[in-house]
Amino acid sequence: MSDTPPGRLFFQSETFRVEGSLARHPRVTGRHLTEPAREVPIHAECDVLVVGGGPAGTAAAVAAGRLGARVMLLERHNHLGGLSTGGLVIWIDRMTDWSGQLVIRGFAEEYLARLPKGAIAGPPREAWGSRDAATAAWWALRTAAFHGTVTHSPTADPEWMKAVALEMVTEAGAEPLFHAWGAQPVMEGNAVRGAIFESKQGRRAILAKVVVDATGDGDLFHRAGAASAADIEEGDIHHAMNTSWMFGGVDMEAYLRWRAEQPEQFSEFLRLGREAHGQFEKAFVSWRNDVALFMGPRMTGFSAVAVDDLTEVEIRSHRLMLAHLAFYRAHAPGFAGAWPLLSAPQLGVRHARRLVGAGAVTRAMWDGGVAPDEVGVSPGLSPRFPNVSIPYGALVPARLDGLLAPGRHLSCDATSHSFMREIPQCWLTGQAAGVAAALAADRGIEPRLLPAREVQRLLLAQNVYLSAASIAAAA
Numbered sequence: 001m002s003d004t005p006p007g008r009l010f011f012q013s014e015t016f017r018v019e020g021s022l023a024r025h026p027r028v029t030g031r032h033l034t035e036p037a038r039e040v041p042i043h044a045e046c047d048v049l050v051v052g053g054g055p056a057g058t059a060a061a062v063a064a065g066r067l068g069a070r071v072m073l074l075e076r077h078n079h080l081g082g083l084s085t086g087g088l089v090i091w092i093d094r095m096t097d098w099s100g101q102l103v104i105r106g107f108a109e110e111y112l113a114r115l116p117k118g119a120i121a122g123p124p125r126e127a128w129g130s131r132d133a134a135t136a137a138w139w140a141l142r143t144a145a146f147h148g149t150v151t152h153s154p155t156a157d158p159e160w161m162k163a164v165a166l167e168m169v170t171e172a173g174a175e176p177l178f179h180a181w182g183a184q185p186v187m188e189g190n191a192v193r194g195a196i197f198e199s200k201q202g203r204r205a206i207l208a209k210v211v212v213d214a215t216g217d218g219d220l221f222h223r224a225g226a227a228s229a230a231d232i233e234e235g236d237i238h239h240a241m242n243t244s245w246m247f248g249g250v251d252m253e254a255y256l257r258w259r260a261e262q263p264e265q266f267s268e269f270l271r272l273g274r275e276a277h278g279q280f281e282k283a284f285v286s287w288r289n290d291v292a293l294f295m296g297p298r299m300t301g302f303s304a305v306a307v308d309d310l311t312e313v314e315i316r317s318h319r320l321m322l323a324h325l326a327f328y329r330a331h332a333p334g335f336a337g338a339w340p341l342l343s344a345p346q347l348g349v350r351h352a353r354r355l356v357g358a359g360a361v362t363r364a365m366w367d368g369g370v371a372p373d374e375v376g377v378s379p380g381l382s383p384r385f386p387n388v389s390i391p392y393g394a395l396v397p398a399r400l401d402g403l404l405a406p407g408r409h410l411s412c413d414a415t416s417h418s419f420m421r422e423i424p425q426c427w428l429t430g431q432a433a434g435v436a437a438a439l440a441a442d443r444g445i446e447p448r449l450l451p452a453r454e455v456q457r458l459l460l461a462q463n464v465y466l467s468a469a470s471i472a473a474a475a
């Protein structure tokens with residue numbers, strides 16, 4: 001573990017070990033072949049091309065579409081939501097600040113409100129911010145209270161999240177294109193003006209006035225030559241990878257009761273699990289009592305952009321899933337009838353590349369202050385910290401034009417990545433990128449030249465929460 005001061009990391013008590021990366025010993029033959037040059041059909045032209053349909057890309061497509069832009073949304077899988085659905089990361093992190101005020105609003109608030117009853121579980125609004133010891137202890141076991149404070153951090157049904165995301169995207173007039181892998185930016189000088197994608201039809205291009213890279217891994221901005229950072233915070237889990245899974249047929253209330261009432265037995269269970277399997281994970285609640293969620297064991301030291309490493313993490317995660325099934329069935333109350341409901345279709349990558357931006361979210365900003373180009377506000381990491389003001393510059397590459405980069409690969413330092421990569425923050429930065437991309441396309445100017453006040457006015461009209469100082473400045 002690192003010597004990180006208290007309160008700086010959210011998952012401070014977590015431990016993990018560094019594994020060997022296959023990327024350090026890659027399977028390279030040293031030989032190359034030359035691909036012949038070829039004509040690439042232009043599949044479509046649009047104002048805003050969003051590449052990647054995760055939380056950031058979905059929010060960007062909806063925000064831009066609602067402003068009247070012609071939007072296309074390219075996604076390599078068959079669904080929207082990225083890791084929040086296909087990655088089974090169905091525990092949405094905190095959207096309230098430590099006083100219980102909802103600060104991640106806009107797209108996020110509307111999206112979750114549109115989920116039907118029964119598809120989302122979490123504390124009722126009147127409990128947000130509660131410090132009542134019994135209430136907080138109850139919700140702490142259900143991943144919705146931290147530091148003795150109840151938070152709005154619900155769990156949700158991934159299928160309903162996919163369905164509502166698709167409805168919102170198409171209602172906004174944005175056109176999704178599934179089974180299409182964004183492969184290469186289309187360049188015009190220093191500006192990105194579209195992307196070439198791979199699909200069953202081979203390579204095709206989509207031309208756009210502005211591109212939003214929402215791949216999470218910076219695929220587009222990296223290939224366009226923008227600088228990225230890859231340093232990590234060793235003591236945090238933000239650089240670990242794993243494939244999540246869900247077990248059905250469980251009784252989570254029985255399991256949680258056992259955890260709360262027999263803490264020594266539970267510790268011994270974890271110890272024996274680690275002894276048997278090396279890495280061992282606690283079960284998390286989901287949106288249903290009969291479904292358990294496992295978002296680990298987390299593996300570190302692998303590269304999220306090396307295909308051999310991705311394969312190795314899949315193999316290890318899937319083996320660990322079956323090992324956990326047997327161990328939980330045999331030893332954990334509530335798990336006797338467990339069965340493997342689903343392993344995530346999308347590998348859980350927390351960190352690959354981070355943009356080097358015109359601005360950045362940095363540790364210095366955790367102590368307060370309002371960014372002049374604020375596009376949203378994130379809850380502070382612990383009650384010791386106020387809300388963090390997110391600058392537009394964190395989405396804008398330092399030099400590359402024609403592209404914005406919201407989501408988990410935005411510009412931030414390694415320690416701020418611990419919370420800026422979370423789903424609510426990705427919705428927030430995605431919505432900001434969508435608004436800015438639509439505005440830049442409409443004006444025919446580069447995203448970096450947009451007046452911050454105009455972006456803020458459009459964000460406020462889409463119900464985004466901004467600091468009082470930003471609201472006054474935008475008025």
Ligand SMILES: Cc1cc2nc3c(=O)[nH]c(=O)nc-3n(C[C@H](O)[C@H](O)[C@H](O)COP(=O)(O)OP(=O)(O)OC[C@H]3O[C@@H](n4cnc5c(N)ncnc54)[C@H](O)[C@@H]3O)c2cc1C
Nearest residue numbers: 052054055056076082083093182215216348407408421423
């Ligand atoms: C195991 C795990 C646990 C986590 N726990 C939590 C948690 O409890 N709470 C929380 O809030 N957050 C959590 N996170 C973080 C959060 O899930 C992600 O950081 C967040 O989903 C990132 O959103 P994004 O839109 O930036 O990227 P992603 O969710 O990764 O979405 C990117 C999308 O782009 C697509 N894509 C990628 N490359 C291409 C390409 N070249 N062409 C076309 N499509 C492409 C992908 O298929 C995907 O759909 C966790 C993450 C992991 C991995």
